[in-house]
Amino acid sequence: MYFDTAEGPVFRPPSEAQSFILRVTIGCSHNRCTYCNMYRSVNFRIRTMDEILDQINQARRYQNHIRRVFLADGNALVLANEKLLEILKILKDSFPRLQRVSCYAGPQDILRKSTAELQQLNEAGLKLVYYGMESGDDEVLEHVCKGVNAAQSIEAGQKIIGAGIKLSMMVILGLAGKSGSNRHAKKTAEAISAIGPNMLSALTLMMYRGSELRDEYERGEFELLSPPEIMSELYNIISNIELPSDSHCIFRSNHISNYTMLAGTLPQDREKLLSNIKSAEAELINLKEWDPYNNVER
Template sequence: MHYEGKIYRPWMEAESVLIQTTLGCSNNQCTFCTMFDDKRFKVRDIQDIFNDIDEARVIYPRVESIFLIDGNVMAMRTDMLLKILDKLKTTFPELKNISLYSGFNDFRRKSIAELKEMKSAGLSMAYSGLESGDPIVLERIKKRMTREHAIEGMDMAREAGIKVLASFIFGLGGKARSVEHAVNTTSLLNIMQPDAIAPMALAVQPGSELEREINRGEFTLPTPLQILEEEKYLLENLVDFPCYYWGDHGNNISPMRGMLPAVRQPFLDKINQDIAHNPITKQNMIQTFAW
């Protein structure tokens, strides 16, 4: 099996076999991200992908979960992605889950019929970076996506039957826009109602544009207390829809995961306990760690 460049997958896909189908990210301009700075976006040759799938069959006696990388696999042509999905299902008849990265705009660039074909071909879930629901933050981070785009993409995925995990970043509004970031992200999630959410505390990546903004004094990191208050606001104000909460990323101050809305109160109790007693809340700004 062959991989090019730095490889990333969601932490909840730790047990999945990784098949590289695209290189990089078709946007690759987000100010907080350096994940794919080492490569330009392109779709791998399909025969190379098939060869890797065949090699994976030799290596692994049983495969129940596969995650397709790199950044936004959904950006590739539908006919090619369908061939890959078919190859996976044929090669691994025991397969239960096939997931990939997809931008919300990638859903919008497909038709509902195309998305339904992917679902029928075995696509289980898409991991989509929301990052923020605040229009100003979205513009500042160069996401090339609006609230309306995210809502439309989510609606299309839901109509096709593809589950969506939406990830977003506590602290991405900085110290000055913490409240607006929390309020607008929560309101957007209440409209979208994804199947799962994955909140992560901000981690400033070395060499990122965000790091340069911090060094120039254009972005002030939030405090740990603001990060906790953002999460508290989210948990208090999400409406009751079934949603798995993957809040256990390694950078999070209060790591926890479980099914909402059932876990809302114990999660809030934990957040309130940290706000009241965790000494990290006395720090003037968050300490960040590279992914």
């Protein structure tokens, strides 16, 4: 979900539709993931405190309505803790009904912070972090230039949970292409099990214009999974996730990229989800016409 502004697009998770979107950075400091084109058009910079205050002051007129704030753009945790704590305090003082502040976070930024620093952020109001782990497989992470390996990805997720911040994690179906699908599914399930996120979303790979992965695809060097193969990969992931029986991981596969909408809680709804995935897979196999370019942005 995004809006275009004078200084590039602003993205936010669908669940932040009612939130005040406060831009603390412009763009993403990593900006190298080969499947992503979100911030390719903008030069990364951290906004000045004056710019941030200006946006907060403009929002004060809605102070009785603002309950949630989302810190944009791509990786707000790149900010020094001191600056984040100052922003969180101003938000708390400005919006009396504020319930939570959230942001996207990259694994490298999470790892750069100590657990004590993350705990300080939590106590100051940062209650939810959206983290695109994408895969738990070293080969995939290296191929897409995520900037971390699987062990570091897991450590980043565990650090957020360990600091008491809720973790909403995203993984991408089809990211390993056909040849790596089974390994991607198995390793991703292992990583999810090791982290135990509060929320988990499975998106389907899209070939965004301007992304290196799309160039690979167009050169015939990367094979997209068909819709039934995507469902089979998701089946493998869900069936291999091992979470304690008292976990309540809210699972959603309801992004615009997904071929079918799925929702449940893990591990309680695992069998129902697996059965729904099998049904969806069968329906997709029976599709008379399938556009293999369905997930290619034109």
